[in-house]
Amino acid sequence: QKEVEQDPGPLSVPEGAIVSLNCTYSNSAFQYFMWYRQYSRKGPELLMYTYSSGNKEDGRFTAQVDKSSKYISLFIRDSQPSDSATYLCAMSASTGGFKTIFGAGTRLFVKA
Amino acid sequence: GAGVSQSPSNKVTEKGKDVELRCDPISGHTALYWYRQSLGQGLEFLIYFQGNSAPDKSGLPSDRFSAERTGGSVSTLTIQRTQQEDSAVYLCASSLEWGGSQNIQYFGAGTRLSVL
Numbered sequence: 001q002k003e004v005e006q007d008p009g010p011l012s013v014p015e016g017a018i019v020s021l022n023c024t025y026s027n028s029a030f031q032y033f034m035w036y037r038q039y040s041r042k043g044p045e046l047l048m049y050t051y052s053s054g055n056k057e058d059g060r061f062t063a064q065v066d067k068s069s070k071y072i073s074l075f076i077r078d079s080q081p082s083d084s085a086t087y088l089c090a091m092s093a094s095t096g097g098f099k100t101i102f103g104a105g106t107r108l109f110v111k112a
Numbered sequence: 113g114a115g116v117s118q119s120p121s122n123k124v125t126e127k128g129k130d131v132e133l134r135c136d137p138i139s140g141h142t143a144l145y146w147y148r149q150s151l152g153q154g155l156e157f158l159i160y161f162q163g164n165s166a167p168d169k170s171g172l173p174s175d176r177f178s179a180e181r182t183g184g185s186v187s188t189l190t191i192q193r194t195q196q197e198d199s200a201v202y203l204c205a206s207s208l209e210w211g212g213s214q215n216i217q218y219f220g221a222g223t224r225l226s227v228l
Contacts, residue, residue, distance in 0.1 A: 008152070032215065043116070043203055043219035044155075088154065092215055099168070100217060102147075104154035 003027055006089055006103030015112050019076040023089035023103045026070065030091040030101075033065050035074045038086045038105065047087075048074065079110045114138075116220035118204050124226045125194055133189040133223045137206030144187050145205040145217060146179060155203065161187060162210045194227045201225070 006023045013019055021035075031052055036044035048063040050056045050072075056063045062075040072091070076083055089103040117136040125131050137144050146158040157171040161181040172178070176194075181187040191198055201224050205217035 006154075034216065036219075041221075041224075043118075043205075043221045046216060046218065049216055090217075099157065099160075100145075100215065102155040 001026055003101045004089065004091060004103045007106055008104050010107040010109055012109040012111060013079055015079060015081060015110055017079050017110070019079050019083070019108060019110075021074040021076075021087050021089075021106050021108070023072050023091075024070055025072070025091060025101075027091075027093060027101075028067070028070065029093035031094060032092045033063070033072050034090040034100075035061075035063055036088045036090060036102075038088060040085075044088055081110050081112045084108055084110050116204055116206055116218055118202075118220035118223050120223060121221060122224045122226075124228065126228055127196060128193055130190065130192045131194055131225065133191075133202050133204075133225070135187045135189070135204030135206075135220060137185065137187070137204070138218055141206035141208055141218075142184065143207045143210040143215070144181060145207075146187070146189050147203045147205065148173075149201045149203055149222070151200075158189070158202075160210070191225075194225075196227050199225055199227045 004025045033050045035048040037047050038044040050063050053065045053067045060077045064073045086105040086107045088105040092100040119134045144161040147155040159169050163184050164181050176192045179189045201222040203222045205219045207217045
């Protein structure tokens with residue numbers, strides 16, 4: 001079993017839809033949770049960062065962490081064609097040397 | 113610099129040749145990371161540096177891969193005797209420190225390596 005599981009998609013939605021992207025993980029020691037956005041032929045760009053459990057909102061983006069279920073989500077409201085990209089979750093722990101583990105990424109297409 | 117800079121952006125080489133990939137991290141960032149991303153795949157950790165030291169080389173696929181960092185800044189990833197399976201995007205990232213909330217990584221645009 002991989003430490004971090006992420007559905008690769010692709011996920012195709014109409015413009016204006018609410019998008020839900022998710023990751024599950026197995027290591028209960030993870031404390032730091034990140035979401036990156038990667039456009040084609042570009043490097044990953046940090047979108048959201050959350051420490052421990054709870055919600056964090058930034059504009060149209062909301063990150064949620066449920067440590068009891070070992071499940072994290074990224075919600076995108078009022079999705080735009082410019083949101084079309086691959087979204088990678090990432091997480092790290094204070095044990096194991098803080099190595100960051102990345103999900104495989106979910107490819108998202110937002111149709112105009 | 114303003115962001116992580118990688119060069120070259122694209123590299124085409126022949127099987128058996130050596131290649132060097134360069135990474136210039138964000139100024140002041142002490143930790144530096146190398147990853148490999150194959151088409152449609154996630155990020156494969158290769159190595160990280162804290163300063164000029166590499167405490168974790170566990171991800172290097174074989175002894176053909178090596179990396180160094182000098183002056184706590186620029187890093188070079190070297191692949192000797194390249195093979196076709198080495199074709200991938202090589203990404204470099206840097207973070208303020210190694211550990212805790214300072215571990216947030218910022219990525220360069222990557223070097224796309226094609227081995228013919």
